[in-house]
Amino acid sequence: MxxxxxxxxxxxxxxxxxxxxxxxxxxxxxxxxxxxxxxxxxxxxxxxxxxxxxxxxxxxxxxxxxxxxxxxxxxxxxxxxxxxxxxxxxxxxxxxxxxxxxxxxxxxxxxxxxxxxxxxxxxxxxxxxxxxxxxxxxxxxxxxxxxxxxxxxxxxxxxxxxxxxxxxxxxxxxxxxxxxxxxxxxxAVSGWLAGLADPVIAAALTSLHRDPAHSWTVAELANAAAVSRSTLAARFKATVGQGPLEYLTRWRIELAARQLREGRETLASIAHSVGYGSESALSVAFKRVIGMPPGDYRRHPIPDSRHN
Structure with a gap:
């Protein structure tokens, strides 16, 4: 996808x-x-x-x-x-x-x-x-x-x-x-949407979305986009507003949050599916991005009151 x-x-x-x-x-x-x-x-x-x-x-x-x-x-x-x-x-x-x-x-x-x-x-x-x-x-x-x-x-x-x-x-x-x-x-757009209009960043984004559980490096993403590591890192940060690996972390957390809302998988299974080697590693990243531990989020997902 x-x-x-x-x-x-x-x-x-x-x-x-x-x-x-x-x-x-x-x-x-x-x-x-x-x-x-x-x-x-x-x-x-x-x-x-x-x-x-x-x-x-x-x-x-x-x-x-x-x-x-x-x-x-x-x-x-x-x-x-x-x-x-x-x-x-x-x-x-x-x-x-x-x-x-x-x-x-x-x-x-x-x-x-x-x-x-x-x-x-x-x-x-x-x-x-x-x-x-x-x-x-x-x-x-x-x-x-x-x-x-x-x-x-x-x-x-x-x-x-x-x-x-x-x-x-x-x-x-x-x-x-x-x-x-x-x-x-x-x-007129910002963030990852703006990145889709840039062929270099779009290539990196597509790679990240194709396999978010992979242990991506900036070098691998730069190779996929056919540019140097420094070029990709600078262009990605300037356009998307964050580095490619930070973006990957946030996307993994979004995927984990969806699975938590659906309530069917164990935390260990979710962690593995989005590229984390342990529950604790996912928990640390999840709390940093979402603001609460995954167990609390599963019980009380944060609603988006403006458009849901």
Whole structure:
């Protein structure tokens, strides 16, 4: 598995879809801060997105989509002068899977959200900007359009298991959006995500994720990335924010934490599976990274209250 796939799997990424929205004329919908990573996609027409804490409104054209990675209230609107109404009652009055606002149907968008398990904020969401906007005109954005068109088709025609298929397609869309964002704006992300945009660091990260239990050395990772040890160490630290072996330690602890949450394996077995020779070695590293011994964590996992 590669690092992005590993993290999304570790975080138990799930999606849900909300009703579609049809809008026309002068309109504005105000949304409370979502408890999930919110997404919307404009399938027809155009509108503006305003997010609390983001200085400028974002123009959304037909085919555009966006992710909100923070719990912030936001407004979708026809223009800056339109008076917003609360989205809650509008969605509560939806009929036939569609909510309506304003007069007419010149704008249509679909939306939903992504939920993640414990540790999502630190591992993924804090690495992204508050808003990830993918314009339809972006190079290679056809992969996102394909996913969105397929979701539309499932929701419009409702074949068997359409909701399940559409939700899985939304996760596919999320992966494509993250890929495109890394390609378009590599400097807008941080940590391991930023490393994926650097071919040298990406090679080292892929090696670490392919076999995290291996006793990696910087020399081995540098060989995998076809650079010198000093080059890899300096580039990794500057981009990811920590050295490659420190990153390996933290990733091993994340894997151990997942096994502890699942509650099936012994501590000795977990230690061996993530590259530690003894329970005590794992316990020392676990407490340093997580802040508590693994036994305490197993009984009381630390929740990520912002996105779980």
């Amino acid at each position: 590669d690092p992005l796939e590993d993290v999304l799997t570790l975080l138990e990424t799930r999606s849900y879809l909300s009703v579609g929205v049809v809008a026309g004329g002068r309109w504005a919908l105000r949304f409370d801060a979502p408890n999930v990573v919110k997404f919307n996609a404009v399938r027809r027409g155009a509108c503006l997105l305003q997010v609390d804490g983001v200085d400028e409104p974002i123009e959304l054209a037909e085919g555009d989509c966006y992710l909100l990675t923070r719990r912030r209230a936001f407004t979708l609107r026809s223009d800056l002068d339109a008076v917003p109404v609360d989205a809650g009652p509008v969605f509560a009055n939806a009929e036939g899977g569609l909510a309506r606002v304003g007069e007419g149907d010149d704008v249509f968008f679909i939306g939903g959200g992504f939920s993640f398990g414990t540790r999502a904020q630190e591992l993924l969401l804090d690495r992204l900007p508050p808003v990830v906007h993918v314009p339809a005109a972006t190079r290679h954005a056809e992969t996102v359009r394909w996913a969105l068109t397929s979701i539309d088709r499932e929701l419009a025609h409702r074949p068997m298991a359409s909701t399940l298929v559409a939700e899985h397609l939304a996760v596919v869309m999320l992966i494509h959006v993250l890929r495109l964002h890394l390609t378009r704006e590599p400097h």
